Amino acid sequence: MLFVGGITLLKNFERLMEAFARVHERQAIPLVVVGFNRWRFENDLAFAKSHRASAHILFPSFVADEAMPQVYRMASCLFFPSIYEGFGIPVPEAFATGCPVVTTNRGCTSEVAGGAAHLVDPFDVEDMAQGLELVLSDQAYCQELIARGRARPPTSASTAAPVNPWIYSSKYFTKLPNRRGPRASLAAPWGISREPLRQCQTYQGTNYMLPPGGVMVDSPDRGRYI
Numbered sequence: 001m002l003f004v005g006g007i008t009l010l011k012n013f014e015r016l017m018e019a020f021a022r023v024h025e026r027q028a029i030p031l032v033v034v035g036f037n038r039w040r041f042e043n044d045l046a047f048a049k050s051h052r053a054s055a056h057i058l059f060p061s062f063v064a065d066e067a068m069p070q071v072y073r074m075a076s077c078l079f080f081p082s083i084y085e086g087f088g089i090p091v092p093e094a095f096a097t098g099c100p101v102v103t104t105n106r107g108c109t110s111e112v113a114g115g116a117a118h119l120v121d122p123f124d125v126e127d128m129a130q131g132l133e134l135v136l137s138d139q140a141y142c143q144e145l146i147a148r149g150r151a152r153p154p155t156s157a158s159t160a161a162p163v164n165p166w167i168y169s170s171k172y173f174t175k176l177p178n179r180r181g182p183r184a185s186l187a188a189p190w191g192i193s194r195e196p197l198r199q200c201q202t203y204q205g206t207n208y209m210l211p212p213g214g215v216m217v218d219s220p221d222r223g224r225y226i
Contacts, residue, residue, distance in 0.1 A: 002075035019128035021053035072097035095149030116148035
């Protein structure tokens, strides 16, 4: 079982741990946590290591982006029980690599999943545990989720393509010559968004971009970064 993301309150890590512990009582599988330091990381890591299921939880060191597709392929499922997400990039990453997904019915993750993941209540540990057990034990259902995930095309996540190019195919970015589309406004609050916005400068219909440390510009072909 795989979890990808920061160990934070919004990622619902404490309930994730409890749901995993309940599943592990009946199915002897490990949980692999691929994350990074954010906010309460030290406290949550200490909690994880003191939990009754801690002997079955693996915290690998830094995993490079290039290695992540193989990490997803080796997982029995991605467990992504966030309370809130701006988008939730691990979900389409898992879809692209044939990894079944268990995520939540709150926030945007259910929309991102688009019927290709098993949805659970992020505030109900038993519901999460039951969802995990279903995906892990019902091979027909698991294969159905994998097929749905592979068939699901990227949607608004397309702007993440420069960061994770192995997820998205260039066929989704076909330009229409001599045709103007609606204008779009893009904002990037975090440093990791800088490269996607730089790549988006040539997207048709883009009007304004504000990268971290940048200034608002009124034309993609005159974009400036300060």
